[in-house]
Amino acid sequence: MASVTAVPSSANAPSLKGSGDDVSTSNGMEDSIHSFKVADLVIELSQTHKAKPDLTNLVFGTVFSDHMLTIEWTNAGGWQKPHIKPFGNLSLHPACSAMHYAVQLFEGMKAYRGTDDKVRLFRPMLNMNRMAKSAERACLPAFDRAELVECIRRLVQVDREWVPQSDSASLYIRPTFLGTERSLGVKKPSHALLYVILSPVGSFFSTGAKPVSLWADSKYIRAWRGGTGDCKMGGNYGASIYAQHEAVDYGCQQVLWQYGDDHQITEVGSMNMFLFWNNENGEEELATPPLDGLILPGITRQSILELTRKWGEFKVCERYLTMADLRCALKEGRVKEMFGSGTACVVSPVGRILYQGENLHIPCQEDFPQLASRLRKELTDIQYGRTQSDWSVLV
Amino acid sequence: MASVTAVPSSANAPSLKGSGDDVSTSNGMEDSIHSFKVADLVIELSQTHKAKPDLTNLVFGTVFSDHMLTIEWTNAGGWQKPHIKPFGNLSLHPACSAMHYAVQLFEGMKAYRGTDDKVRLFRPMLNMNRMAKSAERACLPAFDRAELVECIRRLVQVDREWVPQSDSASLYIRPTFLGTERSLGVKKPSHALLYVILSPVGSFFSTGAKPVSLWADSKYIRAWRGGTGDCKMGGNYGASIYAQHEAVDYGCQQVLWQYGDDHQITEVGSMNMFLFWNNENGEEELATPPLDGLILPGITRQSILELTRKWGEFKVCERYLTMADLRCALKEGRVKEMFGSGTACVVSPVGRILYQGENLHIPCQEDFPQLASRLRKELTDIQYGRTQSDWSVLV
Numbered sequence: 001m002a003s004v005t006a007v008p009s010s011a012n013a014p015s016l017k018g019s020g021d022d023v024s025t026s027n028g029m030e031d032s033i034h035s036f037k038v039a040d041l042v043i044e045l046s047q048t049h050k051a052k053p054d055l056t057n058l059v060f061g062t063v064f065s066d067h068m069l070t071i072e073w074t075n076a077g078g079w080q081k082p083h084i085k086p087f088g089n090l091s092l093h094p095a096c097s098a099m100h101y102a103v104q105l106f107e108g109m110k111a112y113r114g115t116d117d118k119v120r121l122f123r124p125m126l127n128m129n130r131m132a133k134s135a136e137r138a139c140l141p142a143f144d145r146a147e148l149v150e151c152i153r154r155l156v157q158v159d160r161e162w163v164p165q166s167d168s169a170s171l172y173i174r175p176t177f178l179g180t181e182r183s184l185g186v187k188k189p190s191h192a193l194l195y196v197i198l199s200p201v202g203s204f205f206s207t208g209a210k211p212v213s214l215w216a217d218s219k220y221i222r223a224w225r226g227g228t229g230d231c232k233m234g235g236n237y238g239a240s241i242y243a244q245h246e247a248v249d250y251g252c253q254q255v256l257w258q259y260g261d262d263h264q265i266t267e268v269g270s271m272n273m274f275l276f277w278n279n280e281n282g283e284e285e286l287a288t289p290p291l292d293g294l295i296l297p298g299i300t301r302q303s304i305l306e307l308t309r310k311w312g313e314f315k316v317c318e319r320y321l322t323m324a325d326l327r328c329a330l331k332e333g334r335v336k337e338m339f340g341s342g343t344a345c346v347v348s349p350v351g352r353i354l355y356q357g358e359n360l361h362i363p364c365q366e367d368f369p370q371l372a373s374r375l376r377k378e379l380t381d382i383q384y385g386r387t388q389s390d391w392s393v394l395v
Numbered sequence: 396m397a398s399v400t401a402v403p404s405s406a407n408a409p410s411l412k413g414s415g416d417d418v419s420t421s422n423g424m425e426d427s428i429h430s431f432k433v434a435d436l437v438i439e440l441s442q443t444h445k446a447k448p449d450l451t452n453l454v455f456g457t458v459f460s461d462h463m464l465t466i467e468w469t470n471a472g473g474w475q476k477p478h479i480k481p482f483g484n485l486s487l488h489p490a491c492s493a494m495h496y497a498v499q500l501f502e503g504m505k506a507y508r509g510t511d512d513k514v515r516l517f518r519p520m521l522n523m524n525r526m527a528k529s530a531e532r533a534c535l536p537a538f539d540r541a542e543l544v545e546c547i548r549r550l551v552q553v554d555r556e557w558v559p560q561s562d563s564a565s566l567y568i569r570p571t572f573l574g575t576e577r578s579l580g581v582k583k584p585s586h587a588l589l590y591v592i593l594s595p596v597g598s599f600f601s602t603g604a605k606p607v608s609l610w611a612d613s614k615y616i617r618a619w620r621g622g623t624g625d626c627k628m629g630g631n632y633g634a635s636i637y638a639q640h641e642a643v644d645y646g647c648q649q650v651l652w653q654y655g656d657d658h659q660i661t662e663v664g665s666m667n668m669f670l671f672w673n674n675e676n677g678e679e680e681l682a683t684p685p686l687d688g689l690i691l692p693g694i695t696r697q698s699i700l701e702l703t704r705k706w707g708e709f710k711v712c713e714r715y716l717t718m719a720d721l722r723c724a725l726k727e728g729r730v731k732e733m734f735g736s737g738t739a740c741v742v743s744p745v746g747r748i749l750y751q752g753e754n755l756h757i758p759c760q761e762d763f764p765q766l767a768s769r770l771r772k773e774l775t776d777i778q779y780g781r782t783q784s785d786w787s788v789l790v
Contacts, residue, residue: 060579061490061578061579061580064489064490068489087489089488090488090491092485093484093485094463094482094484094571095456095459095594099493099494099499099571099629100499100501100571100629100632101632101633101636102499102628102629103633104494104495106495136637137634138634139637139640172579174490174495174579183454184456184567184569186632186636186664187636187639188640199579220621220622221621221622224619224622225616226613226615226616227634228634233497233630233633234494234629234630235629235630235631237495238497238498238574238629238630239622239623239628241583245534270581
């Protein structure tokens with residue numbers, strides 16, 4: 001039997017103060033949202049505790065913690081009380097619209113344990129903002145973003161022992177939001193389920209921090225104007241697995257998604273892309289494709305732009321980059337580094353791109369190039385609390 | 396308690412003979428698929444029976460029959476025995492890849508009860524062919540298509556009383572196929588679940604057989620080259636609901652999806668599109684957009700093309716049609732009819748298209764235009780067994 005505890009609201013006052021990221025709404029509408037509240041949280045603790053895994057050879061996202069957060073919504077009754085309860089299967093109607101029409105979205109964030117043994121989240125409100133935007137696009141109900149961060153903090157508190165004691169590992173947090181309509185018409189769901197699961201993770205790529213290889217081909221297109229490429233909706237991902245297999249067949253690890261007849265570089269599905277180079281005008285520049293609706297607005301991407309702009313050491317630019325730009329710059333020796341960024345991988349250098357039958361070799365000093373290395377250090381210093389920052393939110 | 400019956404294989408010999416549609420493979424590979432078999436079917440009958448609904452005001456897909464078919468697959472163990480069992484919720488791991496990455500697809504078909512009280516399927520192998528193609532694109536395992544039709548026939552036999560006694564109603568059949576991988580990496584699933592549910596349905600549109608109104612706008616794009624528009628994958632549908640709401644805000648029922656700078660007419664999500672007109676060369680022509688990867692290859696679409704080509708009364712053409720073509724033809728009085736086709740709606744005339752702020756009125760004599768009316772009759776005559784055809788498969 002599990003114990004059920006109603007947590008008094010006074011113990012749960014939101015405490016996002018200190019975070020430098022937006023906790024208010026951009027349009028002042030949040031107050032009018034009839035959201036779930038952390039004050040209503042019901043906690044049912046698991047009576048069994050799974051063994052913690054050895055993180056050295058752990059495959060990403062295969063082990064889950066003891067608890068999960070679930071919050072139900074119905075059109076008739078609105079948001080229900082949030083529940084933290086033992087991790088377990090979901091019971092879903094076979095007509096569930098998440099399963100037929102991909103009325104679904106997710107987020108990816110992490111909890112990090114510092115050498116001070118404190119556990120921190122990294123800019124969680126940016127995930128909430130993106131999640132709220134995905135929910136609007138998926139026709140799922142609005143919620144109070146700060147309340148959800150507080151619920152997630154409570155979940156991580158409950159499973160605090162699952163946050164690895166390692167500065168190369170973390171507890172991956174997966175908020176998921178499903179339409180659970182119980183009928184077959186393609187329509188706005190009248191039922192929905194928001195839930196959060198936790199998974200201790202080590203390195204994202206099985207090759208560790210080694211440079212990744214990418215397959216750049218325009219046979220498959222990830223996203224397009226008028227689509228959902230800037231939202232974290234499931235449909236963007238499932239359609240990519242087929243192309244991913246083709247990338248592996250060609251001896252590459254991931255797909256570098258292109259767009260348009262000029263083969264614009266967009267993103268890698270699990271990562272945004274950065275090129276550090278001397279641009280066409282001879283300027284030293286860190287460039288990344290702009291958020292034009294085709295690209296997921298990554299939290300790590302935004303943080304890298306903000307950090308490097310603060311440094312003021314080179315030009316930082318959101319601009320279009322084509323494969324021809326890259327090939328030409330490589331030929332002329334103007335490329336310094338290329339790397340991907342994402343919550344799962346943090347910063348991951350790119351060593352090789354297979355494009356039109358040609359292997360483009362990207363400079364990588366000693367496997368981990370200088371700027372990528374510096375950024376990874378600055379970011380993880382903040383994430384693991386070695387550097388004080390208002391991007392950190394204590395759990 | 397439910398009774399469990401193992402059905403002997405002799406009772407289940409495949410009997411697709413008589414169907415004019417392809418039951419062999421196009422590439423001769425099917426024999427090598429280690430598929431589930433109807434001979435292994437296990438039937439567990441429900442001890443309770445729900446009341447059959449009144450079909451007059453029934454909303455599409457809201458009521459389900461007493462039983463469902465489920466077939467599990469694992470990478471390690473292959474396909475398991477098919478089960479027919481009481482309709483009920485699915486128990487799914489919270490990391491299920493169908494719910495995070497839309498590794499999912501579905502089909503739509505119907506069982507029709509004739510005045511002879513016999514129950515028939517309409518060209519089920521065409522659904523199976525399309526489902527196999529969607530499965531390949533979604534990286535879900537292959538299966539023997541004829542075996543699945545036989546399993547579906549058995550399911551409809553078990554719930555035979557749910558096939559409405561009406562020639563304006565039918566039993567909608569929804570095969571669904573999910574990746575049920577239990578970890579968070581974006582990858583080919585190691586677990587999958589194929590299931591089929593049944594729903595008695597009346598008219599698809601709430602307006603009945605009245606002409607539908609469409610909103611044609613290029614703000615949202617349903618599908619694109621290099622995507623999944625020609626597969627029945629969930630991601631194509633969930634992303635459309637937002638645009639569907641905008642269509643309703645503009646006073647239209649559905650979105651007419653366009654593509655490209657020249658605003659090509661593609662499809663309506665639930666329907667393929669047909670234009671019956673005098674074309675640019677003055678020829679009487681039935682035209683529908685070609686299957687170029689953007690459009691779902693509809694079974695009703697294919698049947699209409701085959702029927703009208705057999706008639707030989709006018710030109711039948713798969714060709715590109717732009718909104719400019721349509722507007723020009725309307726202005727010159729060359730449009731005779733426009734209609735959509737689909738399993739759910741059969742044939743549905745289009746009465747009005749809102750395009751660039753202008754209402755394009757499509758000729759509709761007495762609500763149901765001549766060719767649409769004739770096609771609907773020919774198709775339903777076959778579906779309800781009033782006309783003998785090798786497109787019908789007896790249940």
